Amino acid sequence: MTKCPVCGAEVxxxxxxxxxxxxxxxAREMDPRAGTRQFHDGQWFxxxxxxxxxxxxxxxxxxxxxxx
Amino acid sequence: MNFGYSPEQEALRSExxxxxxxxVTDELVEEMxxxxxxxxxxxxxxxxxxxxxxxxxxxxxxxxxxxxxGGQGGSRIDQYIVEEExxxxxxxxxxxxxxxxxxxAAGTEEQKRYYIPRLIRGEVSFCLGFTEPHAGADxxxxxxxxxxxxxxFVINGQKMYTTSAHVSxxxxxxxxxxxxxxxxxxxxxxxxxxxTPGLTVRPLWTIQNNPSAPKFTTYGAARTxxxxxxxxxxxxxxxxxxxxxxxxxxSMGLNxxxxxxxxxxxxxxxxxxxxxxxxxxxxxxxxLSESEVVRDKVAELWTEAQVCRLMTMRSMSIVExxxxxxxxxxxxxxxxxxxxxxxxxxxxxxxxxxxxxxxxSPHSVQDGLYAHNVMGSFQSGINHGSVQIMRDQxxxxxxxxxxxxxxxxxGVK
Ligand SMILES: Cc1cc2nc3c(=O)[nH]c(=O)nc-3n(C[C@H](O)[C@H](O)[C@H](O)COP(=O)(O)OP(=O)(O)OC[C@H]3O[C@@H](n4cnc5c(N)ncnc54)[C@H](O)[C@@H]3O)c2cc1C
Ligand SMILES: [Zn+2]
Numbered sequence: 481m482t483k484c485p486v487c488g489a490e491v492x493x494x495x496x497x498x499x500x501x502x503x504x505x506x507a508r509e510m511d512p513r514a515g516t517r518q519f520h521d522g523q524w525f526x527x528x529x530x531x532x533x534x535x536x537x538x539x540x541x542x543x544x545x546x547x548x
Numbered sequence: 549m550n551f552g553y554s555p556e557q558e559a560l561r562s563e564x565x566x567x568x569x570x571x572v573t574d575e576l577v578e579e580m581x582x583x584x585x586x587x588x589x590x591x592x593x594x595x596x597x598x599x600x601x602x603x604x605x606x607x608x609x610x611x612x613x614x615x616x617x618g619g620q621g622g623s624r625i626d627q628y629i630v631e632e633e634x635x636x637x638x639x640x641x642x643x644x645x646x647x648x649x650x651x652x653a654a655g656t657e658e659q660k661r662y663y664i665p666r667l668i669r670g671e672v673s674f675c676l677g678f679t680e681p682h683a684g685a686d687x688x689x690x691x692x693x694x695x696x697x698x699x700x701f702v703i704n705g706q707k708m709y710t711t712s713a714h715v716s717x718x719x720x721x722x723x724x725x726x727x728x729x730x731x732x733x734x735x736x737x738x739x740x741x742x743x744t745p746g747l748t749v750r751p752l753w754t755i756q757n758n759p760s761a762p763k764f765t766t767y768g769a770a771r772t773x774x775x776x777x778x779x780x781x782x783x784x785x786x787x788x789x790x791x792x793x794x795x796x797x798x799s800m801g802l803n804x805x806x807x808x809x810x811x812x813x814x815x816x817x818x819x820x821x822x823x824x825x826x827x828x829x830x831x832x833x834x835x836l837s838e839s840e841v842v843r844d845k846v847a848e849l850w851t852e853a854q855v856c857r858l859m860t861m862r863s864m865s866i867v868e869x870x871x872x873x874x875x876x877x878x879x880x881x882x883x884x885x886x887x888x889x890x891x892x893x894x895x896x897x898x899x900x901x902x903x904x905x906x907x908x909s910p911h912s913v914q915d916g917l918y919a920h921n922v923m924g925s926f927q928s929g930i931n932h933g934s935v936q937i938m939r940d941q942x943x944x945x946x947x948x949x950x951x952x953x954x955x956x957x958x959g960v961k
Pocket of ligand 2: 489
């Protein structure tokens with residue numbers, strides 16, 4: 481578990497990454513409701529919603545400095 | 549200069565029309581419908597595969613592709629005619645996408661022999677993995693990284709708006725291979741299967757999701773995707789073109805992908821649909837077609853649509869003759885989507901309140917086709933290179949103007 485850097489909500493990293501299906505082309509599929517993530521400066525950050533991630537994308541420094 | 553078709557081309561068109569009348573059923577269109585929620589790669593169902601066999605036997609698949617790679621070595625205009633007729637019937641047989649032209653231009657002999665015939669037969673399909681959360685119009689900002697490790701590359705990062713990722717067999721990916729080089733220099737293109745371990749797909753639902761768009765909607769896809777890469781290992785043979793030359797290869801592919809029936813018909817289809825509706829027996833259509841205002845508007849929009857057609861013909865003729873094709877496709881990609889917005893709005897005005905009802909609503913017109921087209925028309929001004937970025941390309945490449953400071957970073961898309 482980790483915290484969404486934008487709103488502070490609890491985020492279940494394992495659930496975000498868990499495979500919940502398979503596409504017709506054979507790719508592993510994930511549940512969109514479990515949250516999402518972003519690869520930033522060589523590191524993954526996890527978010528409860530895509531809206532939070534959009535805020536992070538626009539101003540990453542604001543949220544990273546907030547994290548300390 | 550000849551703006552028409554030859555007698556042989558007219559004969560080909562009527563042969564294709566006859567074939568479609570005799571063979572294309574509602575079930576087939578349903579099976580191959582890209583808007584339906586199906587997870588099956590397009591053309592891979594039993595009816596689709598039978599269709600590919602039938603049209604392959606007639607020599608109508610990959611007409612303009614070289615015969616050594618499974619094509620017919622024929623003319624682009626012939627291919628265009630076949631694709632146009634099938635698109636009108638709701639079936640996309642063209643392998644729309646940047647992959648095929650990029651492979652032909654930059655691929656190894658092995659890549660051409662493997663991919664081109666399979667793309668033509670619909671056995672393989674690519675999704676376009678370019679855009680990222682922080683790299684859209686400014687694509688050269690992309691951060692998805694591919695690091696060489698012996699005979700392999702290891703990919704980490706993510707892609708956004710990867711349309712068709714859930715129905716494609718392969719991804720055509722742009723990634724950063726040199727972090728130290730300048731933005732446009734350290735980029736490479738890779739093609740590899742979607743079932744490679746470490747690759748995951750997450751759906752993003754579009755404004756066409758609920759209710760789903762009716763058949764024949766332009767840009768009616770209910771779903772696009774995000775794609776994540778966690779230590780995805782791919783062989784170095786997945787590299788397309790030279791390492792770190794991906795910006796050039798990718799831009800060229802995108803540009804060439806703007807040539808042909810797939811893109812053109814998206815804009816003109818709406819004109820054809822409303823004209824057919826106005827001329828049909830439907831009471832609303834018949835009543836509207838008597839209005840002078842409606843007739844005036846429809847004639848004006850039809851005239852605009854012919855500009856799309858002429859631009860497409862010009863692009864095809866440049867590419868067919870092997871000429872330099874740079875800003876012409878960008879100009880087409882400005883005119884066609886904006887025409888699409890204008891016509892969709894005008895149709896809403898003509899149809900009145902019923903025109904804004906979505907699929908499945910009582911009183912919707914043609915099952916909500918025109919209402920769904922309005923939403924699609926706005927998408928087509930953004931995807932595959934937004935109209936603003938296309939204008940920038942016309943200004944720089946076509947009119948020889950310098951890059952504006954703000955647009956220096958803005959890239960191919
Ligand atoms: C339905 C849909 C399907 C798509 N499918 C794919 C796909 O399959 N694969 C893929 O890789 N991508 C795909 N895309 C992504 C698409 O290519 C991008 O949305 C597009 O490049 C714009 O990037 P952005 O969304 O990040 O917007 P931004 O880059 O944030 O731009 C926002 C707006 O600002 C304008 N703008 C930005 N910079 C400038 C500038 N310098 N000058 C003037 N105006 C500017 C843009 O034109 C746009 O209108 C798809 C998008 C949509 C909507
Ligand atoms: Zn959050």
